[in-house]
Amino acid sequence: MRLGVLDVGSNTVHLLVVDARRGGHPTPMSSTKASLRLAEATDSSGKITRRGAEKLISTVDEFAKIARSSGCAEMMAFATSAVRDATNSDDVLARVRAETGVALQVLSGVDESRLTFLAVRRWYGWSAGRIINIDIGGGSLELSSGVDEEPDVALSLPLGAGRLTREWLPDDPPGRRRVNMLRDWLANELAGTGGAITAAGPADLAVATSKTFRSLARLTGAAPSGAGPRVKRTLTATGLRQLIAFISRMTASDRAELEGVSADRAPQIVAGALVAEASMKALGIETVDICPWALREGLILRKLDSEADGTALVGGAGESGTQQISVRDAGR
Template structure:
């Protein structure tokens, strides 16, 4: 069956369509994106701006039409932290439903973490042992650890790259003293979470998902996306520290010229790098393996497991 996943993230609205059956590898058919940067369009009252809501409704209507014309039997539409945390979330969701007919489900942070972990587990398999996974979004940081498909620990912290850019780094390049203060603040914010995660057991494999980690790995020499998803890509703590020293001295427009950094994420890559550095430091991690699967794939896998569990291929 052909499934569509409409992901309203804090940075990007992404429609992924796959052909899939239970027990099989979901085959991507098409991918359509729009960079709305919702996490950066919050007004002083904590609401998504009217202009932002207009863009969101227009984009969802367009992408829903693409899914229908492409033969999607079902489209799962969900939103993460930017919509979840907005003060006017209910009003925006109601408007989306009224004007597009799409029911946009808001995922709790812990569910987001667990679904991402499911995708990571399926990608690396049981032989990976206990997996620790880190995922940096625009609005939140998810941390999971476990030996099964459902993690023992699943945490969602309000430490996303877009959120911290808005709150800490409105200028680029950022002030050096502000970076030092942010590093100390992140260490304090992550202390309790790190204690909980480390208490669940030592990881056999540490993994990172999300565009932020992929971009950082690329900046430190990992293979480009054109090399395919199965090429091993890693990010080391040493390489990360070196790249932070480099990109934190650059303007956003200069960062956008770097290979692996898209223009819509150039403004927040420094904050994302600092969150990655602080997370790895708090968890005593020296390197992470980059996983190409994340939340969207986790939703597809869960859908196949539950809705198609009674059937077999070809039914």
């Protein structure tokens, strides 16, 4: 089955086309991205602007055509924190559906965490034991822990790299004082959260997903993407601290010249590194393995599973035992 996964995130819209079957390894056929910066196209009242909505509609329409021309039997279209947090999300979603025919499904933060964990579990297998996973997006941070495919604990917090860059690091370069202020604030914010995760049990394997972590690992010496997805890549707390000291003194344009950092990600990589540092410290983790699979792959796997057993694609976590924790429950 050829499937398309359309991911509307805070920074980019990404269409992944794969050939997939239950019990098999989803094979990527093509990947198309557009930098939309939807989180920045939000006004002071929390609404996605008219211009932002129009760019979203035209991009979704274009990518839906690409999915059809690629032979996709189905396209799963979803949106995360930028749309989820917008005060006019219902109106924007209605316009997208009316003008493109695409029904964007808004994922909750907990579902993001659960589906990413599923992808990580399938990548590493049962022999990995208890896995703790960290995922840093543009708008939110997801944490999860479990021994099965359904995590025991799944959290989502509004601590994404793009969000914190806008709120805490407006200057370029950000300046040592602001970096230290954000570092201290993150340590306080994540103090209770780390306990909620580690209370589920000690991790046998600590994993990190997302473009932010892949970039950070590359900047600290991990193999480039061209080496393939199965090359082992890691990020250490020591390497991360040294990296923060280096990149926080650089401008965004200088950071964009570094290998592994795109021009789109360069402005927010410092905040992303600080979130990674704080998360690892709160969880007592010195090293994370970088997993090439994340949310999109989790959605594909859940889709294949749901067609086989008739379960819902997302939601229903409480029935399977996952401890779903909102921002208010996570010690904030």
